[in-house]
Amino acid sequence: MRVVRLRAAVTAALLSWTIVALSGQGRGGAPPPAAPPTPRAAALFDITGYWVSLVTEDWRYRQFTPAKGDYVSVPLSADGRKIADMWDPAKDEAAGDQCKAYGAAGLMRMPTRLHITWQDDNTLKLETDAGTQIRTFTFGKAPTGAGTLQGASVATWDQPRAIFASPIPNRGGPQVRGGALKVVTTSMKPGYLRKNGIPYSANAVMTEYFDRLDVPGGDSLLVVTTEIVDPEYLTTPYWTSPHFKPVDASGWHPTPCSAR
Amino acid sequence: MKSLRALLCVGIAAAGASLLAQGQPSPAPAAADAPSGPAIDISGYWTPTMNEDGMERGAGSELNDYGGFALNESGRLWALSYDPSRVTLRHHQCDAYVTPYQMRATGNFRAWEERDPHTQRLVAIHWWAQVTEGHRMIWMDGRPHPPAWAPHTFRGFSTGRYVGNALVVTTTHLKQGWLRRNGTPESDQATVTEFFVRHGDHLTNTTVVTDPVFLTEPMVRSNDYYRTPIDHGTWLYACDDGEQIVGRAPDVVPHYFFGKQPYVREYSERHKLPLAASMSGAPSMYPGFADTLKNLTEAAQTALLQPAPGKLNETSKAVDPEPRDGEIHVLPIRDNVYMLAGDGGNIVVQTGDQGAFLVDTGTGKLSDKVIAAIDKLSERPIQFIANTSFLPDRTGGNAKLGAAGMDPSLPGSFFVNSAPRAATGLFADPLRHATIIAHNNVTNRLQDAKIPEDAVPGDTYLEERRRKAHNGDSIELFYEPNAITDGDSIVVFRRADVIATGDIFTTTQYPVIDPKNGGGVEGEIKALNDILNRTNYEHEGEGGTYVVPGHGFLSDEHEVVEYRDMVVIVRDRVKAMINAGATLAQVKAARLTADYDTRYGSNTGPWTTEKFVEAVHNSLKPAPKTK
Numbered sequence: 001m002r003v004v005r006l007r008a009a010v011t012a013a014l015l016s017w018t019i020v021a022l023s024g025q026g027r028g029g030a031p032p033p034a035a036p037p038t039p040r041a042a043a044l045f046d047i048t049g050y051w052v053s054l055v056t057e058d059w060r061y062r063q064f065t066p067a068k069g070d071y072v073s074v075p076l077s078a079d080g081r082k083i084a085d086m087w088d089p090a091k092d093e094a095a096g097d098q099c100k101a102y103g104a105a106g107l108m109r110m111p112t113r114l115h116i117t118w119q120d121d122n123t124l125k126l127e128t129d130a131g132t133q134i135r136t137f138t139f140g141k142a143p144t145g146a147g148t149l150q151g152a153s154v155a156t157w158d159q160p161r162a163i164f165a166s167p168i169p170n171r172g173g174p175q176v177r178g179g180a181l182k183v184v185t186t187s188m189k190p191g192y193l194r195k196n197g198i199p200y201s202a203n204a205v206m207t208e209y210f211d212r213l214d215v216p217g218g219d220s221l222l223v224v225t226t227e228i229v230d231p232e233y234l235t236t237p238y239w240t241s242p243h244f245k246p247v248d249a250s251g252w253h254p255t256p257c258s259a260r
Numbered sequence: 261m262k263s264l265r266a267l268l269c270v271g272i273a274a275a276g277a278s279l280l281a282q283g284q285p286s287p288a289p290a291a292a293d294a295p296s297g298p299a300i301d302i303s304g305y306w307t308p309t310m311n312e313d314g315m316e317r318g319a320g321s322e323l324n325d326y327g328g329f330a331l332n333e334s335g336r337l338w339a340l341s342y343d344p345s346r347v348t349l350r351h352h353q354c355d356a357y358v359t360p361y362q363m364r365a366t367g368n369f370r371a372w373e374e375r376d377p378h379t380q381r382l383v384a385i386h387w388w389a390q391v392t393e394g395h396r397m398i399w400m401d402g403r404p405h406p407p408a409w410a411p412h413t414f415r416g417f418s419t420g421r422y423v424g425n426a427l428v429v430t431t432t433h434l435k436q437g438w439l440r441r442n443g444t445p446e447s448d449q450a451t452v453t454e455f456f457v458r459h460g461d462h463l464t465n466t467t468v469v470t471d472p473v474f475l476t477e478p479m480v481r482s483n484d485y486y487r488t489p490i491d492h493g494t495w496l497y498a499c500d501d502g503e504q505i506v507g508r509a510p511d512v513v514p515h516y517f518f519g520k521q522p523y524v525r526e527y528s529e530r531h532k533l534p535l536a537a538s539m540s541g542a543p544s545m546y547p548g549f550a551d552t553l554k555n556l557t558e559a560a561q562t563a564l565l566q567p568a569p570g571k572l573n574e575t576s577k578a579v580d581p582e583p584r585d586g587e588i589h590v591l592p593i594r595d596n597v598y599m600l601a602g603d604g605g606n607i608v609v610q611t612g613d614q615g616a617f618l619v620d621t622g623t624g625k626l627s628d629k630v631i632a633a634i635d636k637l638s639e640r641p642i643q644f645i646a647n648t649s650f651l652p653d654r655t656g657g658n659a660k661l662g663a664a665g666m667d668p669s670l671p672g673s674f675f676v677n678s679a680p681r682a683a684t685g686l687f688a689d690p691l692r693h694a695t696i697i698a699h700n701n702v703t704n705r706l707q708d709a710k711i712p713e714d715a716v717p718g719d720t721y722l723e724e725r726r727r728k729a730h731n732g733d734s735i736e737l738f739y740e741p742n743a744i745t746d747g748d749s750i751v752v753f754r755r756a757d758v759i760a761t762g763d764i765f766t767t768t769q770y771p772v773i774d775p776k777n778g779g780g781v782e783g784e785i786k787a788l789n790d791i792l793n794r795t796n797y798e799h800e801g802e803g804g805t806y807v808v809p810g811h812g813f814l815s816d817e818h819e820v821v822e823y824r825d826m827v828v829i830v831r832d833r834v835k836a837m838i839n840a841g842a843t844l845a846q847v848k849a850a851r852l853t854a855d856y857d858t859r860y861g862s863n864t865g866p867w868t869t870e871k872f873v874e875a876v877h878n879s880l881k882p883a884p885k886t887k
Contacts, residue, residue, distance in 0.1 A: 045424075054545050057312040059328035060531060060538075060852055062768045068531070073314025111547035130547060131772065160300055160425055180459065205831025207579050213426060213455045213479075215468055223482055225457070239309040241464050241482035253548065 011040030030086075038121035039139035043156050044179040045212040047124070051222050051244035052112040053253065062109055065195040065260055074198050087197025089259040096148055099257035102131035103149035103191030105200045105228050108208075109242050114222075124155060124181075131257040137183050151206075158182035158209065162206030180225075181210040193228070193238070195260075201232035220246055266368035300427060300458045302385065305492055306369040306485035317366050321442040324527040330542035333567065334574060335445055335474030337855035340521055340539075340565060341829065342443025343514035351792055352823040354499035356392040356800035358437030358446055360469045363454070363483050367391035368492040378673055379753045385420060385427075392800050393497045405432050408581040409591060409601045411814045412448050418680070427456040433803065436822050438471065439479060447859055448767075448819070449471035451577045461487035472577035473858045477542045482522035491521050499511060499800055505747060510789045511782075513828040515837060518854075519565045536561040567854035573869045574857040581767060581813040586630045590637065591814060593806050596731060597756045599814055600633055602626060605653035608760045608808050609634055611683030611729025615643025615665060615694070619751045619760040619808075621657030630657060630753035631664045641665045644730065646737055648715055648762025649748045651772070653810065658696055658715035665694030695719050697726060699739050707775060740764060740787035744771060746778020752794055761791055765820055767812025770860045770872035771827060773879060780879035781831045788824040792817055826856050834876045847877050 036042070058073070068087050076084060092098055112130035119125040124137040136145065137155035146152045159179035178232050185206040193200055193204065209225040222244040227237050303356050310317050316325075326339055345354055353482040357365055367390035374384045387396040398420040405417055416434035420427055431452040439446045457464050462484065469479040516522075528535045529666035534553045583589050588602040600607040603622030607630060610617040616638040618700050622630060634642060642665030670690035698717035706716045726737040726749075734754040741748075743764050751760040763772055764787045793807035795817035807815040833852040842850070853861065853869055861869040 004763055052546060055547075055549075056328040056481055056545055058477060059544070060325070060533070061543065063327065064531070064533060064537070073311050075311070094729060111549065158459070178426065180425065180457070182459075209457075209459045210466075211426070211455075211457050211464070213457075213466060214423070215453055216430070219478075221455075221458070221466065221468070221480060223455070223464060223466050225459060225462065225482070225484065227462070239311050239462070239484045239486075241312070241466070241484055243466065243482055245480075 007120050029072050039155070039157065041116050041122040042157060042199045044159065044181070047210060047212060047222070048118065048180060050247050050252065051116065052247045053110070053114075053242060055109075055111050057242075058109070061194050061196075063111055068196055070196060071194070074193060075234050075236045075238060076198065077233050077235050080199055080230075083199040083233065084197050085180050089197075091132050092259040096149050098259035099131055099149060100132070100190075100259070101192040101195040102128075102133050102199075102257050103200075103203060104135060104151050104153070104185050104188050105206050106192050106194065107131070107133055107134055107135070107150075108226065109194075109240060113247065114244060115149075115249075115252065120240035129252050132254045135185075137181070146187035147189055149189050149191055151185045153183050153185040155183045157183060183208045183210065198232050200228060200230050203232055204228055204234075222246075267838075277746065285437070294631075298468050300422075300425060300456070301373075302371045302427060302456050302458060302463060303373055304371060305490070306371065306463055306486040307488050307492070308364075308366065308369070309484045309486060310366065310866070311484070313364070315719045316440060316736070317364055321440050321444075322527050322530075323442050323523050324521075325442060325538050326440070326444050327544050329444055329547060330475045330477035331444070331539075332474060332476045332541065333857040333860065334855050335471075336539055336541065336564065337518060337567060338474065339443045340514050340524065340853055341518065342445075343516055344443065345514040348504040348677065349513065349821070350501045350503070351817055352801070353501040353504070353802040354797065355437070355818065356394060356802060356855075356871040357389075357433050358414050358450075359394075359396065359418070359431055360446060360452055360481075361438050361440070361468055362389050362392065362396075362415070364481060365389070367497075368488075368494065369485060370492075370495070378477060390492070390495050391497055391572055392499075393495070394800075398427075407583070407589065408579055409583065409589065409590075409599070409606075409813045411806070411816065412819070414800070414818075416452065421682045425457060429454040429456065435818050438624045443842060446475050447471050447474045447578075449859070458719070461852075463487070496835070497800075502583050511785045511828055513825045513832075515825075515829045515832070517561075517833060518567060518852075521565070524565060533870050534561060535808055536564055539564045559820070567851035569849070569851075571851065573851060573861050573863055575861045575863055575869075576769075577858045578690045578768070578860075582811060586626065586629075588626055588633045590633055593756070593758050593808070593814065597735075597753055597755045597758045598637055600630060601810050603630055603657065605656075605761075605763075605810055606808050606812075607657075608733070608751070608758070609637055610731055610756070612639075612640035612735065614731050615668070617728075617730050617735060618642055618645045618694075619680050620648055620654045620762060620810075621645060624656030624660060627660035627664075629658040630661060632665075634661075639798070642694045643669070644728070645694050645696045645717075646735075646749065646751050646760075647696060647702050648751065648760065648764070648810070649745050650698075650702040650709075650777075651745070651763060651793050654762055655702070655706065655711075655715060658717075659712060662694045662696055662714060663692065666691050667695040670695070670699075697721075697728075699737075699747040699749050701745070701778065705745070705747060738790060740783065740790060741759075742778055742780045742783030743773075743787035744779045744784065745774050748779075750787070750791055750794075757796075757804065758806045758808065759791055759794060761820075763809065763810035764788065765791060765815075765823055766809045767815060767819055767862070768809075769821075769862065769867055770810065770856075770869065771823075772867050772873065773875040775875055775879045779875070781827065781834075781876045782879065785824065785827055785831065788820060788827065790825065791820050795820065812820065818868065826860070830873070831880070834873065835880055838877065838881050844874065844877050848873055 071084055089134035110130040112128040115127040117125050122139045126135040135150045137153045139155045143154050170247045188248050190202050207227045211223045213221045227239055272763045282568050320493040371390045372386050385398040395417045398418045399574040400420050412433045412435045414435050416431040418431040419428050434450050436448045437446050450469055453468040455466040464484055466482040536556055583602045588600050591599040596611045598609045603626040605622045608619035667690040696717040700720040700722050703717045705718050727753055728735045736752045737749040771784050773784055798804035802818055837847050
């Protein structure tokens with residue numbers, strides 16, 4: 001008898017909770033739901049601060065400017081190779097294009113420091129001391145920057161999602177935990193993936209996942225898993241994952257773009 | 261009926277919550293350990309993208325390309341000394357990849373879960389690598405890592421947990437291996453933290469290697485894989501070793517002398533880089549590095565090819581693998597054979613229907629606890645003790661452990677009746693003492709040292725081997741002349757496939773070669789090769805024959821071959837200097853062990869790096885005889 005009463009009570013509670021949940025979507029006369037938190041308030045982790053790149057991969061291509069035609073491990077198309085083989089840094093300098101390797105698709109692989117701040121509640125700002133570039137990641141509204149080196153970047157907080165999330169935390173069923181900052185960048189002015197003129201086109205789309213990983217012992221890493229799809233110059237998606245570690249501001253050393 | 265209703269209600273509630281979740285951002289979860297269940301599923305077939313370091317991971321890396329690696333002096337010199345033809349040596353041909361390199365290597369990967377069939381709790385995640393058939397187990401059930409004296413493997417021992425949206429894996433107990441396929445070393449002291457993060461059908465594995473032996477800063481790399489919906493179908497990588505260079509002497513290990521590597525400028529000249537660029541260690545990882553090279557002199561750059569002169573020898577950064585808690589720790593090896601650690605030197609115990617058979621007795625400080633541990637393993641008393649040398653860490657417990665045993669094979673035998681006071685008198689009372697077996701020189705040395713006779717082996721042999729069928733196994737003692745001393749033996753348990761090496765091989769220090777007591781570096785190398793001639797690996801260069809070192813963690817042939825390589829390389833360097841007319845002082849000052857000192861070196865205690873180098877020198881160039 002006692003069990004039946006308990007079941008009835010639980011059922012009633014769940015039903016009423018469900019009704020409240022459904023009514024929260026705007027049906028009926030219930031009060032409107034509270035405004036969702038701003039992207040800044042809803043941040044899955046703190047991405048702000050100074051970060052320095054750890055150039056441990058593609059080291060020679062990133063710390064030094066490789067020779068013309070050295071495009072190992074980039075899935076360049078025939079058209080892409082044609083452009084890369086015509087690379088002429090003097091010509092870029094003369095045209096005022098010495099920042100072509102500092103566009104969004106090349107910038108994050110530069111040896112650089114990052115300074116990431118919230119420009120406002122809906123916009124993250126990422127500055128680099130290498131080439132003194134600024135990227136902005138816009139949440140929930142139209143991005144700016146179309147046609148520039150840094151392009152237009154739309155940001156979302158990205159969590160692994162299950163079709164059904166359990167209503168009862170930690171009681172069976174998949175739970176949503178953690179997540180990444182997802183940034184999709186389009187409308188970039190054509191630039192270079194590497195300083196030796198390996199090209200990406202204006203049609204390139206770059207998707208980045210910023211993950212903050214806490215290493216035992218107190219250190220952190222910012223890993224930026226990056227996919228670049230370029231129907232003009234790449235035959236397959238180009239995947240890289242540069243990583244950064246936190247530093248203080250003392251090493252911030254702005255340097256101008258260099259085409260060489 | 262009521263249950264059905266309740267379930268229905270829960271279902272409606274869940275649906276409501278799900279709908280709700282589509283309309284509003286989920287609350288930000290704390291980046292804390294997940295209490296239960298996986299945050300991500302990494303099961304499936306994965307293909308590595310090779311868009312980073314494609315050359316290194318595919319065709320192979322260039323020699324002397326260590327850029328972006330925070331190598332310390334030992335690591336840099338180890339890499340510069342490495343001759344790729346070392347993999348032609350029989351015992352290296354099938355070396356598997358260590359985890360940090362395996363995750364980066366080419367080839368396909370497959371992951372699957374192992375769950376308890378009754379509770380469906382996640383027990384482990386299996387990760388299979390096609391190349392070298394690398395099978396990793398990532399334990400998810402909260403089990404602890406093994407003790408420091410447990411064996412190391414190429415994949416190491418991995419445990420995982422979910423943190424945020426990442427599977428975080430910690431790996432210890434790795435073997436010595438590569439961080440890069442051009443000889444950039446990773447030591448057996450490395451620990452690895454990995455983060456598996458999945459974004460749709462893309463998996464990023466970020467690897468953080470901490471190696472106190474060869475790195476000054478953790479090595480961070482990230483490996484990307486994309487999910488493949490179908491089985492790759494290619495999962496095997498068979499390897500059997502064979503003769504690759506016929507007629508090569510067994511004590512040849514390909515390597516380059518410090519500063520003499522003929523290809524040292526190849527990489528820098530091909531890519532128009534300063535020589536020092538790829539050898540500068542941690543600074544090479546950071547922005548601004550290229551600028552720091554501009555004013556480097558040629559002398560400053562070539563200095564990187566040699567040990568820094570005038571510097572004190574580095575010391576071992578390895579974890580002490582021996583328990584020092586005053587307790588005896590039992591590690592089952594195979595069948596009825598065990599390793600006992602804790603009394604200042606490893607002891608091997610074999611048990612069975614007959615009495616226990618011991619190899620060595622430790623320092624004797626914890627003999628009572630050793631006896632207690634053996635009592636738990638064996639229903640019968642200690643019957644035989646084999647000593648691998650006369651050194652005190654091998655024989656220190658002879659008297660007590662011997663007195664705790666008995667040799668029932670002797671009472672009433674012809675030998676006892678005809679020679680009641682044999683060589684040491686031990687045969688006289690076999691019901692109150694185990695029989696101690698060793699090479700005859702052990703007995704001689706102990707008698708010279710006036711050790712009480714109940715601690716002195718009474719059952720000795722003079723040449724080649726002593727054999728014994730005991731507890732269902734064939735046990736053989738092989739004489740290793742002039743290795744550490746003039747009385748060394750290795751003990752082979754043929755059926756159990758276990759070899760006890762005494763101090764000929766340790767994982768903790770340079771070999772304690774004692775020329776004054778008949779030891780020598782050539783004998784030491786021959787002894788190590790004799791061990792290797794009796795080992796077999798189970799799979800891809802590891803497992804199979806277990807090797808119990810005099811000190812340190814339970815090993816297999818891989819640890820022995822790395823140790824053999826080290827002794828050969830140091831011998832070659834010392835010999836080259838002697839041949840060039842160098843004095844002992846000059847040999848010592850040359851820091852010829854600089855690439856191994858962070859693993860084995862010591863500047864204090866009974867066995868220092870300097871003493872080792874002196875022993876090598878003196879055994880190669882005996883002091884001139886006085887008239």
